[in-house]
Amino acid sequence: MNIGFIGLGNMGAPMAANLAKAGHRIRGFDVAGTTAEGVTPAASIAEVAQGADVVITMLPNGAILRQVADELIPHMRSGAVFIDCSTVDVESARYAAQAAENAGVMAVDAPVSGGIGGAAGGTLTFMAGGSDKAFDTAKPLFDIMGQKAVHCGDAGAGQAAKICNNMILGATMIATCEAFALADKLGLDRQKMFDVVSTSSGYSWSMNAYCPAPGVGPTSPSDNDYKPGFAAELMLKDLGLSQQAAEMVDADTPMGALARQLYAQFVENEDGKGKDFSAMLPRFASRGRDS
Numbered sequence: 599m600n601i602g603f604i605g606l607g608n609m610g611a612p613m614a615a616n617l618a619k620a621g622h623r624i625r626g627f628d629v630a631g632t633t634a635e636g637v638t639p640a641a642s643i644a645e646v647a648q649g650a651d652v653v654i655t656m657l658p659n660g661a662i663l664r665q666v667a668d669e670l671i672p673h674m675r676s677g678a679v680f681i682d683c684s685t686v687d688v689e690s691a692r693y694a695a696q697a698a699e700n701a702g703v704m705a706v707d708a709p710v711s712g713g714i715g716g717a718a719g720g721t722l723t724f725m726a727g728g729s730d731k732a733f734d735t736a737k738p739l740f741d742i743m744g745q746k747a748v749h750c751g752d753a754g755a756g757q758a759a760k761i762c763n764n765m766i767l768g769a770t771m772i773a774t775c776e777a778f779a780l781a782d783k784l785g786l787d788r789q790k791m792f793d794v795v796s797t798s799s800g801y802s803w804s805m806n807a808y809c810p811a812p813g814v815g816p817t818s819p820s821d822n823d824y825k826p827g828f829a830a831e832l833m834l835k836d837l838g839l840s841q842q843a844a845e846m847v848d849a850d851t852p853m854g855a856l857a858r859q860l861y862a863q864f865v866e867n868e869d870g871k872g873k874d875f876s877a878m879l880p881r882f883a884s885r886g887r888d889s
């Protein structure tokens with residue numbers, strides 16, 4: 599396929615390189631001038647769109663997605679597919695999908711989970727929203743860039759799935775970290791805490807697969823001085839998106855709201871920026887009830 603790729607950053611560059619490696623012709627554009635292995639650099643968004651069967655975007659946020667979509671879609675041919683893999687608010691995803699539909703272009707919102715390692719290794723999970731036809735066209739590309747793609751529903755459904763998942767993740771990571779900090783103060787050994795909880799009803803992905811206590815459970819960012827992994831500021835971004843969505847549809851999400859508030863405090867006032875999101879454990883461990 600002729601594929602355009604816009605946004606060749608930490609995630610986009612390895613994703614585009616994997617598509618090129620699989621034999622697709624890729625033209626890429628990034629405002630920062632970055633490129634990727636096997637990708638032919640284009641001078642503009644319009645040039646990326648010329649003759650493309652598919653255009654993929656991997657951008658920082660919804661405002662930039664809207665701007666890029668407005669510039670891109672008029673240059674895409676009717677029947678082509680626009681796949682946005684960025685994590686953005688549901689409204690921006692629907693805006694881009696509507697703009698595409700108006701121009702006879704098919705659209706898929708397909709945010710990913712799996713991080714930079716998953717992008718490089720081609721093992722991402724895609725959560726997709728859009729028509730069956732658009733998803734079916736995108737699926738072979740998802741299979742190259744990732745190991746699983748779930749068609750979640752219509753436009754915006756991929757973003758909805760992503761932010762609901764990450765709202766659970768943020769809240770459970772905080773709950774796991776505060777429980778470890780409590781266990782410490784009760785004199786309970788962290789390994790014993792893991793042995794019990796990971797096989798009891800308190801288990802979760804945060805505890806079992808990504809244990810925030812160094813030296814306990816499988817290897818995780820806690821074993822590497824809390825270097826990300828999944829940075830606390832990215833978790834804060836996703837928790838902000840889930841609260842924005844909750845306000846839009848009047849959903850009561852008190853745990854998600856508190857998780858967002860705690861990550862905001864951690865990132866903005868407590869040196870959490872640049873640390874893995876599991877670094878909430880040393881944060882809680884160093885505090886008392888009133889600090």
Ligand code: NAD
Nearest residue numbers: 605606607608609610628629630656657658684685713714
């Ligand atoms: P990044 O900042 O490394 O890459 C974004 C790229 O977009 C940059 O290279 C930037 O120059 C480019 N860009 C910005 N405006 C542009 C424009 N108008 N036209 C063309 N290019 C433009 O970010 P990233 O880590 O690659 O993340 C991309 C998206 O993936 C984000 O939405 C993020 O939330 C999501 N995501 C990231 C991770 C992760 O671990 N990094 C995991 C899952 C999802």
